[in-house]
Amino acid sequence: xxxxxxxxxxxxxxxxxxxxxxxxxxxxxxxxxxxxxxxxxxxxxxxxxxxxxxxxxxxxxxxxxxxxxxxxxxxxxxxxxxxxxxxxxxxxxxxxxxxxxxxxxxxxxxxxxxxxxxxxxxxxxxxxxxxxxxxxxxxxxxxxxxxxxxxxxxxxxxxxxxxxxxxxxxxxxxxxxxxxxxxxxxxxxxxxxxxxxxxxxxxxxxxxxxxxxxxxxxxxxxxxxxxxxxxxxxxxxxxxxxxxxxxxxxxxxxxxxxxxxxxxxxxxxxxxxxxxxxxxxxxxxxxxxxxxxxxxxxxxxxxxxxxxxxxxxxxxxxxxxxxxxxxxxxxxxxxxxxxxxxxxxxxxxxxxxxxxxxxxxxxxxxxxxxxxxxxxxxxxxxxxxxxxxxxxxxxxxxxxxxxxxxxxxxxxxxxxxxxxxxxxxxxxxxxxxxxxxxxxxxxxxxxxxxxxxxxxxxxxxxxxxxxxxxxxxxxx
Amino acid sequence: xxxxxxxxxxxxxxxxxxxxxxxxxxxxxxxxxxxxxxxxxxxxxxxxxxxxxxxxxxxxxxxxxxxxxxxxxxxxxxxxxxxxxxxxxxxxxxxxxxxxxxxxxxxxxxxxxxxxxxxxxxxxxxxxxxxxxxxxxxxxxxxxxxxxxxxxxxxxxxxxxxxxxxxxxxxxxxxxxxxxxxxxxxxxxxxxxxxxxxxxxxxxxxxxxxxxxxxxxxxxxxxxxxxxxxxxxxxxxxxxxxxxxxxxxxxxxxxxxxxxxxxxxxxxxxxxxxxxxxxxxxxxxxxxxxxxxxxxxxxxxxxxxxxxxxxxxxxxxxxxxxxxxxxxxxxxxxxxxxxxxxxxxxxxxxxxxxxxxxxxxxxxxxxxxxxxxxxxxxxxxxxxxxxxxxxxxxxxxxxxxxxxxxxxxxxxxxxxxxxxxxxxxxxxxxxxxxxxxxxxxxxxxxxxxxxxxxxxxxxxxxxxxxxxxxxxxxxx
Numbered sequence: 013x014x015x016x017x018x019x020x021x022x023x024x025x026x027x028x029x030x031x032x033x034x035x036x037x038x039x040x041x042x043x044x045x046x047x048x049x050x051x052x053x054x055x056x057x058x059x060x061x062x063x064x065x066x067x068x069x070x071x072x073x074x075x076x077x078x079x080x081x082x083x084x085x086x087x088x089x090x091x092x093x094x095x096x097x098x099x100x101x102x103x104x105x106x107x108x109x110x111x112x113x114x115x116x117x118x119x120x121x122x123x124x125x126x127x128x129x130x131x132x133x134x135x136x137x138x139x140x141x142x143x144x145x146x147x148x149x150x151x152x153x154x155x156x157x158x159x160x161x162x163x164x165x166x167x168x169x170x171x172x173x174x175x176x177x178x179x180x181x182x183x184x185x186x187x188x189x190x191x192x193x194x195x196x197x198x199x200x201x202x203x204x205x206x207x208x209x210x211x212x213x214x215x216x217x218x219x220x221x222x223x224x225x226x227x228x229x230x231x232x233x234x235x236x237x238x239x240x241x242x243x244x245x246x247x248x249x250x251x252x253x254x255x256x257x258x259x260x261x262x263x264x265x266x267x268x269x270x271x272x273x274x275x276x277x278x279x280x281x282x283x284x285x286x287x288x289x290x291x292x293x294x295x296x297x298x299x300x301x302x303x304x305x306x307x308x309x310x311x312x313x314x315x316x317x318x319x320x321x322x323x324x325x326x327x328x329x330x331x332x333x334x335x336x337x338x339x340x341x342x343x344x345x346x347x348x349x350x351x352x353x354x355x356x357x358x359x360x361x362x363x364x365x366x367x368x369x370x371x372x373x374x375x376x377x378x379x380x381x382x383x384x385x386x387x388x389x390x391x392x393x394x395x396x397x398x399x400x401x402x403x404x405x406x407x408x409x410x411x412x413x414x415x416x417x418x419x420x421x422x423x424x425x426x427x428x429x430x431x432x433x434x435x436x437x438x439x440x441x442x443x444x445x446x447x448x449x450x451x452x453x454x455x456x457x458x459x460x461x462x463x464x465x466x467x468x469x470x471x472x473x474x475x476x477x478x479x480x481x482x483x484x485x486x487x488x
Numbered sequence: 489x490x491x492x493x494x495x496x497x498x499x500x501x502x503x504x505x506x507x508x509x510x511x512x513x514x515x516x517x518x519x520x521x522x523x524x525x526x527x528x529x530x531x532x533x534x535x536x537x538x539x540x541x542x543x544x545x546x547x548x549x550x551x552x553x554x555x556x557x558x559x560x561x562x563x564x565x566x567x568x569x570x571x572x573x574x575x576x577x578x579x580x581x582x583x584x585x586x587x588x589x590x591x592x593x594x595x596x597x598x599x600x601x602x603x604x605x606x607x608x609x610x611x612x613x614x615x616x617x618x619x620x621x622x623x624x625x626x627x628x629x630x631x632x633x634x635x636x637x638x639x640x641x642x643x644x645x646x647x648x649x650x651x652x653x654x655x656x657x658x659x660x661x662x663x664x665x666x667x668x669x670x671x672x673x674x675x676x677x678x679x680x681x682x683x684x685x686x687x688x689x690x691x692x693x694x695x696x697x698x699x700x701x702x703x704x705x706x707x708x709x710x711x712x713x714x715x716x717x718x719x720x721x722x723x724x725x726x727x728x729x730x731x732x733x734x735x736x737x738x739x740x741x742x743x744x745x746x747x748x749x750x751x752x753x754x755x756x757x758x759x760x761x762x763x764x765x766x767x768x769x770x771x772x773x774x775x776x777x778x779x780x781x782x783x784x785x786x787x788x789x790x791x792x793x794x795x796x797x798x799x800x801x802x803x804x805x806x807x808x809x810x811x812x813x814x815x816x817x818x819x820x821x822x823x824x825x826x827x828x829x830x831x832x833x834x835x836x837x838x839x840x841x842x843x844x845x846x847x848x849x850x851x852x853x854x855x856x857x858x859x860x861x862x863x864x865x866x867x868x869x870x871x872x873x874x875x876x877x878x879x880x881x882x883x884x885x886x887x888x889x890x891x892x893x894x895x896x897x898x899x900x901x902x903x904x905x906x907x908x909x910x911x912x913x914x915x916x917x918x919x920x921x922x923x924x925x926x927x928x929x930x931x932x933x934x935x936x937x938x939x940x941x942x943x944x945x946x947x948x949x950x951x952x953x954x955x956x957x958x959x960x961x962x963x964x
Contacts, residue, residue: 189669
């Protein structure tokens with residue numbers, strides 16, 4: 013494919029994408045395929061000779077689209093919102109064309125420097141304390157991680173490194189492996205699966221902290237666990253608090269947890285991967301109060317970012333510097349080599365997306381976007397509350413509504429199965445205190461009131477059918 | 489930005505990208521900016537109101553391009569080749585538009601299933617043993633990791649999990665932390681920095697194995713280290729061999745290492761992140777002989793992939809399954825949930841790129857591409873050998889030439905400094921046995937004989953100037 017053909021095919025692709033997104037509502041949101049469907053549709057080996065591009069592009073509708081769960085359909089209410097916007101797609105095209113691997117400042121200075129400034133923009137939008145901002149002093153600062161999983165893992169590993177160094181300095185008789193075996197970390201029973209996974213990878217114990225009736229971790233519970241563990245000779249070193257948990261969007265009380273962590277010399281990491289972006293709205297910013305922490309993840313409906321108070325803590329954990337990655341400016345203290353801040357060496361020029369999106373929307377546009385999602389969730393909550401066959405299962409604070417039919421887990425499982433089977437809307441469940449619950453998350457950029465009204469009618473209709481079949485008493 | 493504007497802006501972006509890549513030769517390959525240059529060119533906070541898209545796109549040339557190291561310029565000979573092709577860019581646009589997060593089969597079946605089949609295509613192109621292929625039995629199979637660093641880390645963590653389980657089963661009196669503290673892994677003194685970093689993250693000891701005069705690890709050396717360590721009560725569990733090291737593209741002797749690892753029940757991981765793709769050419773495939781290993785990374789000038797012989801070993805290490813990620817097909821054994829195969833939960837629809845590239849080029853086209861890079865390196869080697877002021881420092885097998893001026897490290901450092909300063913071409917150095925060496929890697933898709941001829945004239949001219957300044961004897 014030469015450059016002339018790329019011009020033609022690229023423009024065709026722009027039109028295909030525009031058509032896809034413009035008409036996405038018409039597609040069933042959830043695919044109707046059986047496991048293994050795709051293998052039968054394409055050859056079992058790569059072609060020896062080049063194929064015609066027309067044949068490839070035709071296969072997108074024949075092979076790919078039947079197996080797609082359409083995350084950007086307004087009928088998609090599963091998991092949490094994934095990033096998507098037109099300016100982000102344009103920036104991503106540019107990122108792919110530049111195709112630099114930004115593991116060091118020298119490998120593409122713009123890639124590193126734009127990221128530093130964009131994370132400062134974000135930190136200021138979130139009204140983070142000054143110590144999180146890189147500015148020109150470069151003590152704090154942020155980094156775009158590939159995913160929230162990596163952000164949590166990096167924080168845990170940095171904390172592990174820090175505590176081992178500290179313990180060895182104060183107890184020279186202790187070996188590294190003795191310290192290692194005594195390390196203990198904490199997180200909510202409702203925190204994301206990636207938190208537990210980070211501990212598995214880091215090889216340290218993680219204890220689950222129970223919550224209050226709002227599914228939030230409280231200071232008292234944590235304090236008690238820490239004291240018991242210390243009495244048993246263990247070394248508490250890391251707490252992952254969540255602002256906006258995945259099951260119910262609960263907010264751990266960081267105003268209570270922060271002081272305990274500071275007192276005990278524990279690294280507190282705040283996972284705000286979903287709710288964090290909402291803190292750019294003044295009305296939601298109080299939820300971030302007490303951010304006396306070492307690091308913070310947030311997610312601006314765009315990308316997962318991590319802000320740190322003291323970059324030296326993060327870098328110290330994994331600095332490995334071969335000659336082929338050294339460059340003349342790295343000792344100057346003026347540059348950031350992001351490879352020390354993350355698991356991978358290579359990295360895309362991801363801050364271009366933030367730059368395009370922040371500027372195209374403006375802070376006001378982003379606030380409007382978030383407020384619309386939250387208000388749609390509130391509307392959906394009202395619909396649920398208006399029907400006495402249903403109950404709301406957690407406070408609706410952001411764009412997530414947890415609800416269920418009053419009744420057994422089985423009946424709610426049956427409801428979800430039927431929803432999934434009909435493929436008009438897509439939801440996933442969660443579990444809160446042994447109860448099977450339906451999660452309704454406002455996800456798509458294009459979701460409007462009419463979509464959630466339709467979704468609610470659909471859910472109600474299926475629920476009534478089930479209630480009647482099981483001769484439950486239909487109320488109202 | 490509405491869909492109509494996206495159509496217009498998207499097509500403009502396609503043209504901008506085409507222009508950029510068509511004329512990339514005219515830009516200095518290495519940027520002339522000082523650390524911190526970018527911060528002064530843009531505001532210190534995000535705009536409150538939306539900005540005009542025209543202003544954003546104008547800033548790409550004003551703010552970004554002056555700070556770009558142009559990885560796809562034919563004057564770029566640094567590090568190793570990064571992936572770039574027109575069909576890959578088209579596939580990436582589509583990937584961004586679909587914007588699914590493929591952490592489970594249900595989250596987008598096509599995303600998972602195409603990846604499985606594409607990795608099978610790749611495995612067959614590489615003539616891997618049948619046990620690496622998923623096929624319909626699904627015992628082996630491949631996965632696209634974000635970077636080579638993650639691929640190595642995942643292999644090390646899986647090996648760590650496996651050895652701990654095995655040791656605990658056979659020695660119930662040993663605690664997990666006792667086993668942990670005795671674990672030891674091995675890799676070449678010339679393996680990539682990410683290998684050492686994987687051990688740091690995994691919290692295990694990694695020992696560096698010295699090499700023969702071709703910079704390759706030999707069986708005898710490894711065997712001796714393993715025996716000493718076992719005698720000292722340690723538990724050898726993981727070897728990372730490299731096919732195509734970063735400094736000099738050396739090939740560890742896996743025909744010797746494999747049998748030792750099998751005998752000692754050690755997980756052998758083969759890092760072929762650079763050279764692996766060349767094994768699709770029959771003339772290079774013998775370099776992969778002895779692939780009696782558990783896993784393999786390779787890199788097809790496109791993406792980093794990892795092939796495993798027994799997927800259960802990989803999955804066992806990190807299976808964490810909350811309700812919101814469960815789906816009805818996951819217990820069937822028919823589907824793959826790639827989230828268990830990698831560090832991140834979320835993942836892009838990256839196999840689209842492989843599909844587009846394999847089909848647009850065909851196996852023959854990819855072989856031609858690789859052979860061209862290797863033959864350009866051989867041409868460059870001839871030029872170096874023809875000048876007796878220079879020497880070749882490692883056998884030229886793939887697209888990398890290691891060379892230096894006969895003389896001190898200082899004089900070679902001076903040569904590289906001058907090359908970097910003039911910005912006509914871009915190289916990075918490496919170190920082999922205390923010697924400072926220049927690496928000349930064929931990287932760009934568009935590099936032709938005329939470019940390397942010009943690069944060699946340029947290097948020679950600068951070298952002669954330096955030799956004359958330092959009153960070295962200029963030979964020939």
